[in-house]
Amino acid sequence: MKLGTKIIHSGHTIDPYTKGLSVPIYQVSTFAQESVDHFGKYDYARSGNPTREALEETIAALENGSRGFAFASGMAAISSALLLFSAGDHLIVCEDVYGGTFRVLTSLFSRLGIEATFVDTTDLSNVRAALRPNTKALYLETPSNPLLKITDLHGAVQLAKEHGLLTLVDNTFMTPYLQRPLELGCDIVLHSGTKFLNGHSDVISGLAVVRDQELGNRLSFVQNAFGAVLGPQDSWLVLRGVKTLKVRMEESQRSAIAVAGWLAEQQRVREVFYPGLPDHPGAEVHARQSSGPGAVLSFKLESLELTRRVLEGLELAAFAVSLGGVESIISYPAKMSHAAMPPHEREARGVTDNLVRLSVGLEEAADLIADLDRVING
Numbered sequence: 001m002k003l004g005t006k007i008i009h010s011g012h013t014i015d016p017y018t019k020g021l022s023v024p025i026y027q028v029s030t031f032a033q034e035s036v037d038h039f040g041k042y043d044y045a046r047s048g049n050p051t052r053e054a055l056e057e058t059i060a061a062l063e064n065g066s067r068g069f070a071f072a073s074g075m076a077a078i079s080s081a082l083l084l085f086s087a088g089d090h091l092i093v094c095e096d097v098y099g100g101t102f103r104v105l106t107s108l109f110s111r112l113g114i115e116a117t118f119v120d121t122t123d124l125s126n127v128r129a130a131l132r133p134n135t136k137a138l139y140l141e142t143p144s145n146p147l148l149k150i151t152d153l154h155g156a157v158q159l160a161k162e163h164g165l166l167t168l169v170d171n172t173f174m175t176p177y178l179q180r181p182l183e184l185g186c187d188i189v190l191h192s193g194t195k196f197l198n199g200h201s202d203v204i205s206g207l208a209v210v211r212d213q214e215l216g217n218r219l220s221f222v223q224n225a226f227g228a229v230l231g232p233q234d235s236w237l238v239l240r241g242v243k244t245l246k247v248r249m250e251e252s253q254r255s256a257i258a259v260a261g262w263l264a265e266q267q268r269v270r271e272v273f274y275p276g277l278p279d280h281p282g283a284e285v286h287a288r289q290s291s292g293p294g295a296v297l298s299f300k301l302e303s304l305e306l307t308r309r310v311l312e313g314l315e316l317a318a319f320a321v322s323l324g325g326v327e328s329i330i331s332y333p334a335k336m337s338h339a340a341m342p343p344h345e346r347e348a349r350g351v352t353d354n355l356v357r358l359s360v361g362l363e364e365a366a367d368l369i370a371d372l373d374r375v376i377n378g
């Protein structure tokens with residue numbers, strides 16, 4: 001079955017109890033038990049809720065994993081996965097990692113004795129150089145945020161396996177529709193479900209998927225013990241959003257390709273970062289490990305004044321934090337997603353003050369380009 005079909009038919013098309021064509025919102029916290037000796041499948045909803053379970057099984061099927069987990073936010077999913085590690089463990093992390101992940105690693109997990117080294121993983125020799133005897137995992141984003149840098153997942157997995165490391169991949173930008181890291185040998189896939197998976201800018205959520213059963217048991221333990229679970233109503237909304245994932249990704253991506261091509265030709269645009277452009281340094285690797293460049297791009301403008309005009313002046317792109325909605329969203333990494341990163345760290349990673357990130361929504365590409373043209377060249 002192709003993924004487009006799997007999205008619609010991955011096990012929860014029909015509610016097993018009522019035959020409804022949508023799994024209902026089981027707004028339930030606890031379930032009556034019949035016997036002291038044998039509890040039913042559901043006992044308390046932190047441990048399991050049928051609506052959340054439908055979402056967890058759906059994301060597991062789409063990522064081709066054995067088990068999925070839904071969390072209260074992308075950061076809750078990421079932090080819960082990081083709780084698999086212990087004091088004394090060391091992680092190697094891609095350097096332009098999501099700002100919130102950088103923050104939780106450097107100001108919270110560091111206090112618990114879990115150390116992270118940030119390296120440019122587009123060159124795997126940097127990963128090799130950062131290895132220590134206590135290194136336990138490789139944490140990657142490809143394309144990365146906000147510079148859309150590409151890491152070779154196949155090469156990374158080989159290196160990780162040589163050294164007994166787990167590979168974690170934040171797949172938020174691609175979604176399983178375009179890239180499935182577990183199929184390439186990665187161990188844990190993470191998502192901010194807030195973005196493309198839900199897709200409608202109305203839910204905060206996070207997901208994790210694993211293939212290995214034992215790892216699944218360990219993450220299941222963390223999910224239940226730490227307790228940062230997604231509620232049934234939000235689980236239902238994400239399930240509903242996922243049903244249109246294919247058409248939204250296809251349409252947004254088609255427009256993003258047109259917008260990136262147009263931006264690359266503008267004199268006042270210094271640089272465009274998008275793996276769909278042929279001169280992107282990671283284009284070839286990206287094409288090997290995914291089926292499309294996605295709908296997020298970033299670009300640098302000739303001046304700070306123009307940067308401000310683009311951020312504040314577009315009619316069709318909301319100036320906001322986030323991405324992956326039906327509406328285009330323009331954001332300012334320096335003051336938004338990467339505000340948690342000290343300025344020198346941020347600049348060193350290329351997240352400069354003239355960089356903006358555009359998440360292309362479902363508007364017509366011609367209208368988006370006309371809007372950009374008015375603000376950039378007007």
Ligand SMILES: *Cc1c(COP(=O)(O)O)cnc(C)c1O
Nearest residue numbers: 073074075098145172192194205
């Ligand atoms: C938004 C985002 C997160 C965090 O997700 P929340 O749902 O906001 O907690 C993590 N990684 C990436 C790549 C993101 O874009």
